[in-house]
Amino acid sequence: MYATSTQKREWTYTPEKLAAMRLEINIKFRQKYESVMQPDELELFVTPEEELRMQRSIEDAALKFADKFRPHIWPSVKWTALAFFKRAFLVWVPSDTSIRMVMMACFYLAMKIDEFYITIEDFVKNMKSYSVGEPRQNAERILKLEPELMKILDYNLTVHCPYRPYEGHLMDMKTRMLLLNFDLESIRRDSMRFFQNALQTDVLLLYPPSQIALAAINFGLHAQVSGKSDEILREFLRKLIGIEEDSWAHRDARPEDLEKLEKTVTRVNQIMREVDRNFVAVTEQERENHKSQLARIQALIPALDERRKEQWLAGGGVGLMPGELAEQPVDSDDEIN
Known part of the structure; x- marks a missing residue:
């Protein structure tokens, strides 16, 4: 672990x-x-x-x-x-x-x-x-x-590498988010490109592999659905954490769960920016x-x-x-x- x-x-x-x-x-x-x-x-x-x-x-x-x-x-x-x-x-x-x-x-x-x-x-x-x-x-x-x-x-x-959590997250998304109108497998090539670029930055020394895996998924989503990538990631994390989508139920969600959701989204975007900013082709x-x-x-x-x-x-x-x-x-x- x-x-x-x-x-x-x-x-x-x-x-x-x-x-x-x-x-x-x-x-x-x-x-x-x-x-x-x-x-x-x-x-x-x-x-x-x-x-x-x-x-x-x-x-x-x-x-x-x-x-x-x-x-x-x-x-x-x-x-x-x-x-x-x-x-x-x-x-x-x-x-x-x-x-x-x-x-x-x-x-x-x-x-x-x-x-x-x-x-x-x-x-x-x-x-x-x-x-x-x-x-x-x-x-x-x-x-x-x-x-x-x-x-x-x-x-x-x-x-601990991010590839295993990546496969786990992708499988969870396929199971929990059945109404997506595109094939989640289509993000794989861009996700692998993200991992390859990440290897030439410091993210290995800065972040947990599960969060790097989520960043790779979000990178792949961004390549496929652009403006909706963060929305899809948030929906997936809500389901993963157990926060209901209904607005009234959402109000009753535990504060620590909402805080965890926001922290995770922030960290994922931080990792993506880190790779984007620090990967420079030699x-x-x-x-x-x-x-x-x-x-x-x-x-x-x-x-x-x-x-x-x-x-x-x-x-x-x-x-x-x-x-x-x-x-x-x-x-x-x-x-x-």
């Missing part, structure tokens, strides 16, 4: 909390190197907003990878993989990681969690243009990243810019680490030597694609 899950307790945030977490890890990464950087090198380091766009580039490429994967990947595997990825980069920073390989490790781990069985050999065969090396090397790197990924996720590996030019910038940062990091060691030795070698296990980047000989 989502209500008692680690997902709600440990991995659901407010927008303000997410922004603060991303700023914190960005500042920590800068502080790690700022004492040994030259003035002309400072411009290489990116803002939290730029790091988030780098993540969106990877998410966009990964969803294309998933769509081409054979055998066909279940939607829940994609959702779980993207949830792992988003959670991981509330701790790691893209500049200090092999961000593409982290995404591949997220997918392979998600397949195991969702019982979508595939061998590592077949998995890396599907990587093709996403590959950054030989199949054997890719397999080794993914398997090496897996325990690091599980640790950073604090072994909270169960992800252009090839933007992807290339990210790739170039990340490559330059990662090319500089070995030199910076060497300077930090020299600084540490000059200071008497007190404490843990820079670059020891506690600060090792995550398989970071990669570039964005």
Whole structure:
């Protein structure tokens, strides 16, 4: 149950909390190197907003990878993989990681969690243009990243996806709303498009899956019946909550039920606005810019680490030597694609 899950307790945030977490890890990464950087090198380091766009580039490429994967990947595997990825980069920073390989490790781990069985050999065969090396090397790197990924996720590996509540809500609508003059199945394609777009936003980290599912239904309704979508959603929620349609009975409805109805409608529209506002298709030019910038940062990091060691030795070698296990980047000989 989502209500008692680690997902709600440990991995659901407010927008303000997410922004603060991303700023914190960005500042920590800068502080790690700022004492040994030259003035002309400072411009290489990116803002939290730029790091988030780098993540969106990877998410966009990964969803294309998933769509081409054979055998066909279940939607829940994609959702779980993207949830792992988003959670991981509330701790790691893209500049200090092999961000593409982290995404591949997220997918392979998600397949195991969702019982979508595939061998590592077949998995890396599907990587093709996403590959950054030989199949054997890719397999080794993914398997090496897996325990690091599980640790950073604090072994909270169960992800509650919105697809099951979506099917439940749709079935309820078909049962309870027999007088609709269109086929409810017609909203499915637009709902799935909403889910796909949502995967490239923060809604996974902000809202319960049942509410995301309702937003997908309302998005599909809006595409089919436009101005009547909120009216249909309200009618469905009234039936679901048990509020009678008769005006006199409606007056006698419990205040908490009416409040729940209004809060749910407000939240559904909020989720839809969040996806509409924050989903931005990644252009090839933007992807290339990210790739170039990340490559330059990662090319500089070995030199910076060497300077930090020299600084540490000059200071008497007190404490843990820079670059020891506690600060090792995550398989970071990669570039964005």
